[in-house]
Amino acid sequence: MKAVEITGLDVRYGAARILEEIAFSAEQGEMIGIVGPNGSGKTTLLKAMSRIVTPESGEIYYNNQDMADLTFRQLAREVAVVPQEIAIQFDYTVREIVTMGRHPFIGRFASESREDHAICTRAMKLASVDHLAETSVNAISGGERQRVLIARALAQEPKVLLLDEATSNLDISHQIEILSIIRRETVRASIISVFHDLNLASSYCDRILLLKDRQIHAMGPPAEVLTRENIRAVYGVDVIVRKHPLTGRPYILLMYDHERGAPQSTRIHILCGGGTGSELMQTLHAQGMQITTGVLNILDSDYLTAKELGIMVISEPPFSPISEESVSILKRCLTEADLIILLNMPIGRGNIENIRVLNGYKEKVVMYGMDSGIQDYSGGEATRLITDLCGCGALRIESIQEMQSFLSSKRLHEKKDKSGMII
Missing domain, CATH: 3.40.50.300 (P-loop containing nucleotide triphosphate hydrolases)
Known part of the structure; x- marks a missing residue:
């Protein structure tokens, strides 16, 4: 009625x-x-x-x-x-x-x-x-x-x-x-x-x-x-x-229009999963940075965020291991990136390859949100790899505000010493 x-x-x-x-x-x-x-x-x-x-x-x-x-x-x-x-x-x-x-x-x-x-x-x-x-x-x-x-x-x-x-x-x-x-x-x-x-x-x-x-x-x-x-x-x-x-x-x-910090030419690859990267992707995308992400499975909420924002994302079907083709694309993204941000995502056998490949890019890695402990479901391998990154001097950042401050500072663009570390 x-x-x-x-x-x-x-x-x-x-x-x-x-x-x-x-x-x-x-x-x-x-x-x-x-x-x-x-x-x-x-x-x-x-x-x-x-x-x-x-x-x-x-x-x-x-x-x-x-x-x-x-x-x-x-x-x-x-x-x-x-x-x-x-x-x-x-x-x-x-x-x-x-x-x-x-x-x-x-x-x-x-x-x-x-x-x-x-x-x-x-x-x-x-x-x-x-x-x-x-x-x-x-x-x-x-x-x-x-x-x-x-x-x-x-x-x-x-x-x-x-x-x-x-x-x-x-x-x-x-x-x-x-x-x-x-x-x-x-x-x-x-x-x-x-x-x-x-x-x-x-x-x-x-x-x-x-x-x-x-x-x-x-x-x-x-x-x-x-x-x-x-x-x-x-x-x-x-x-x-x-x-x-x-x-x-x-x-x-809402996709807030944050004050722009780093230059628009800054290229960032985000390694995330399980929804850990959505807020950061939204923030950096609003600042006009060139972002890539993955490897992510196509049902992951971070994958959905990347697609909605028009961010290039390397993907695999659900429950599938990361293929050699995806690793090849990932390495190319990491090579071209000015910065690699590793988030405190759940890491298991299906996505551990995202962490293994970082061995050749240690000087570019910044770790985000690791204070709550590593979500390691790989039998300890993820913990060993991330501990090694920390030992090589990877910067740890715990908030959006800290990340924005770092990106807008001179540190990101300073010359590197012979070992490749930011000085």
Whole structure:
């Protein structure tokens, strides 16, 4: 059953068109996330759906009832709204604010019933504000006040719940707690929520509506909408989109534009695996360095990162030993590299050849993240090889910041002595 249906919605503020030809529907029990850059019309869409602004054209239906035909009292029985912020001028207690959620169901001259009080008490407990029941809303924090507004909406027991970045003022633990409660306690309601955080939207929403330039750019399940191409087209930034290992839903990693340190001509080969190299590859790629990596199997998360970034990666099929052809390509990359970064990756019989070949390139090796101990699954060979590298003076670096400092320093480009060591 369609709890919400919107057709041909246009909204103007004076001469400025804010929304254009918006059309979508929401099923009962479905959660839809509205995302998009600032100024794309996200909040305006919710304001139109709650009759705060009047559309220039189009229709909004709640459970087959035209919103234009509903009185404000009837609309309040159908729809609850949690805004980003609200100014409360009077010194109401938390309990009084939450009880306002029951007003659409109480007669003009009637008082709250025992059932109303029970509903409000439960809503306050769910939002973790029951201990503040008799406290003035003007004497609590912004995050606590936001949870009070969410409790009021839960007390309203709406058929449609509209959230305008309702958890943005909360810390991450309360964001997760509140969104989980909303999903669990409003299973018969449709939830339409504006999100600033794409990863939260992906985690909790059944479908995502992505706005751009007043219109719907894309709408569908998170995996179809939150793609690298869509995010680049709408937000103008490059990202890495991965599948969450537990939920299977997409999650987004920003590719920060770090301050450039080493020259763009710096060539770096990264030896990594098991996800140990993804952050470093992202950072150095953003700095414009020429990066190669491998040998990696094609199911490794570092392989996926390299492919998404357009980095040249030497690869092998899963569970296959490193071939002579791959070793030959690896040696060529190591020869051409100005620097070789060896990360604290798991090393076993399948990828030990990555370490063996370093014997001829010791003067170029920097070891990254080895303080936690070598992940040796090779029967001790990896430990012996890495210990030998340390004995030859290989530099050890333990953080991104240290690595950036080293790359931007003169040490990388200084002349080498006769033994090939950096001096």
